[in-house]
Amino acid sequence: MLLAAIWLFVRATRGQSAEHQARAERAIHGQIATHSGPPRRGLFTRKPPPPKYVVVDGSNVMHWKDNLPQIEVVRAVVDKLTAAGFAPGVVFDANAGYKLMGKYRHDYALGKMLGLPRDRVMVVDKGTPADPVILASARALGARIVSNDRFRDWKETHPEVALPGHVIAGGVCDGQVWLDMA
Secondary structure (H helix, E strand, O other): OHHHHHHHHHHHHOOOOHHHHHHHHHHHOOOOOOOOOOOOOOOOOOOOOOOEEEEEEHHHHOOOOOOOOOHHHHHHHHHHHHHOOEEEEEEEOOOHHHHHHOOOOOHHHHHHHHOOOHHHEEEOOOOOOHHHHHHHHHHHHOOEEEOOOOOHHHOOOOHHHHOOOOEEOEEEEOOEEEEOOO
């Protein structure tokens, strides 16, 4: 699970130069100014709040409407979460592309369909269950999970799934996505 969290971090920073990455990390920790030009005097600057991450169980969510796999449902959930101020990431089982389009689809293809960058979508390897990756990612990010799965098989190693509100249930009613974010 630690490897999954490290893998997600590496994917998030992949493609950035070492200098750019170091500058971004210093900016996050308030060690350098993030604006260009001379320093401003007498102004208080606020750090933006950290993102409210949420991990979406894409293989579960795609079946919410009529129990048929539909990428549009996942897209509607991502849009709803983004509008609510969350930074969603989506994890799919390896067979998600087959269920949706009859052929394998990787992170980039599904991310493009969802309007998310590649580093926020993950298709687990064939033979690897998505649940432990979802749970480890949520734990590493301090995030909640969107799924109708109750993760009963994982309660011993991930007791947080039993906490009220940690797993956000949802569905589709009258063509509209709803999420129980209470």
